[in-house]
Amino acid sequence: MNQSFKSGFVTLIGRPNVGKSTLMNRLIGQKIAITSKKPQTTRNRIQTVYTDEEKGQIVFLDTPGIHKAKNKLGEYMVNVAERTLNEVDVVLWLVEPTNYIGAGEQHILEKLRRVKTPVILVINKTDMVKKEEILSYIDTYRKEYDFAEIVPLSALRGQNTEILVDLIFKYLPYGPMFYDEDTITDQPERQIVAELIREKALHALSEEIPHGIAVTIERMKERENGKLIDIDATIICERDSHKGIIVGKGGNMLKKIGTNARYEIERLLDSKVNLKLWVKVKKDWRDSDFLIKNFGYREDEDY
The missing domain is CATH 3.30.300.20 (K homology (KH) domain)
Known part of the structure; x- marks a missing residue:
């Protein structure tokens, strides 16, 4: 067994439509999570597995978007998402590139302030904005929370996604694989x-x-x-x-x-x-x- 091998659980959170499923599919290289511009696309917690034979294994949990619930299904979805935050090794919080932190983001920040898990902020959709604006978006969020890392990327174009994977491994504990290397999802x-x-x-x-x-x-x-x-x-x-x-x-x-x-x-x-x-x-x-x-x-x- 490789002594430097790391393995752990990472959850993706963020408001609906920030690109969580697109990022998951990009990292795994296969379509597992469904994507749509309509909210509440992801309802169950989908587990997907990323294995690098040298570095280790990341088990991603793609949770339903955290939002204010309007019905029983909504409550269920939010409970699943929030419970996950304390159970994983790293939290990936996806946001859109903007200097405005709205009520939905503030709601998530409140939840994050209660957890001890390292949080990596992922500013997605950077292909939609000018390069020189990205620093100001990083600055806006940096003032709100002490993030372990901040990574601007484009899940759609695959820009900076490899850097993100390396940073995730930085925060994972050493340990053996949870799944064999051919597994890409636990979904039946x-x-x-x-x-x-x-x-x-x-x-x-x-x-x-x-x-x-x-x-x-x-x-x-x-x-x-x-x-x-x-x-x-x-x-x-x-x-x-x-x-x-x-x-x-x-x-x-x-x-x-x-x-x-x-x-x-x-x-x-x-x-x-x-x-x-x-x-x-x-x-x-x-x-x-x-x-x-x-x-x-x-x-x-x-x-």
Whole structure:
């Protein structure tokens, strides 16, 4: 065993849409976390694994965005995110490049002041601003909190992401791997497939619907010849009117979601896929403890 090998847990936090999932996918080099410009894209804590055979292994926890909760699902998501802060070796806080620290960021700063974990501030989306402005953004945040490190980068372009990885290793304890080197995620395939379908629905649908959808996989079975995987999935929505929009005129919208999702799922599973989608209405499922658990959001899981 390499004596200089380090391993530990790192969580990514930040307001919705700052690019947490994009950064995760960039670092791991494979699409695990779904990305969308709509808030509340990431609902569960997704574990992904980065292994460097020389330096060590980083287990990333991509948590739901920390925000003020509006319903049971929101409360669940915030609890998961906040609990993680004390359980990891390093906290990565992603922010956008700006001199204005808004209420959402102040809310996160309050949470960070209560933790003893080293915090690395990541100023993302630096490809969107002038180079000379970046120093002033660093200065704005430096005055608010004693960060272990501050790293400006672009997750989308992959700028400075290697520097970030090196800095994370600096703060990890020495120790053996948690996962073998081929592992890139602890998410079961069914969960990733459900998330990919939800991502494609988020991309295709209008603003007001996506928050209120969940996806369940009813069946996922490989055929005997091993050349095709049959997947039956249900998109759950909150209203009959939403169901009509998701299905679309003559089933067009559902077909579009299915086609886009199938393409990604085939890449993930490296197999041809026969995907069948249904849409069901479960009124106000986001405020029902039973239904939230039923759709795979469990707060009491051991990580």
